[in-house]
C-alpha cells in the first residue's frame with residue numbers, strides 16, 4: 588500500500604525519486620513551483636523539456652498528462668511535469684486535475700520511482716480552491732493502483748498544509 592505523507596515547505600528542497608512539477612503546456616517554465624524547480628534544478632531540466640517539445644510534444648503537453656525529465660541538480664532522479672487545469676466556476680474540470688495525479692503516478696511506475704513528491708497542482712496561479720484541490724489529490728492518489736511506496740505532498744504554507752492534513756484525516760482509505 589502506498590503511504591501518503593505531508594510536509595510543509597519548498598518542494599525543491601525535498602529528496603525523492605521523482606518530484607512533480609505543476610507545469611504548463613509549453614513545458615518551457617513559468618512562475619510558482621515551476622519557476623522554483625527550474626531555478627534550483629538548473630538548465631538541464633529546460634534542455635530536456637526543449638527536446639520533448641522538438642519531438643513527441645511539438646504541440647505541448649496536454650492538460651491532465653505527465654512526462655518526465657532529468658531532475659538536474661535537485662535531490663531527485665526525475666522531475667515529472669504535469670499540466671493542471673485552470674479552475675473554472677462554469678465548468679467542472681475535476682477529472683482533469685485527478686488525471687494529473689494518475690498520469691504522474693503512471694509515469695513514476697514506468698520509471699521505477701518508489702518515492703514521489705507532489706505540490707498542490709493547480710492550487711496557485713491556476714486558481715483552484717485549496718480544500719477542493721486537496722480533496723481531489725488525496726482521493727485520487729488513494730484510489731490509484733501504483734507501485735510507488737510513498738507519495739509525499741509538499742505544501743508551501745500552513746494554510747495548504749492544513750487543508751491536506753484535514754483531508755488525509757477524513758478521507759477513508761478505500762474511497
Ligand code: AR6
Nearest residue numbers: 597598609611617618619620621623709710711712713743
Ligand atoms: N514548493 C512547494 N509548493 C510550492 C512552491 C514550492 N517551491 N512554490 C509554489 N508552491 P503554482 P498551478 C505552491 O502556481 O496553480 C506556473 O507559472 C503554491 O503555493 O506553482 O498549477 C506554471 O508554469 C500552490 O499551492 O501552480 C503554470 O503556468 C501550488 O504550489 C502555472 O503556474 C501550485 O501553485 C501553474 O499553476
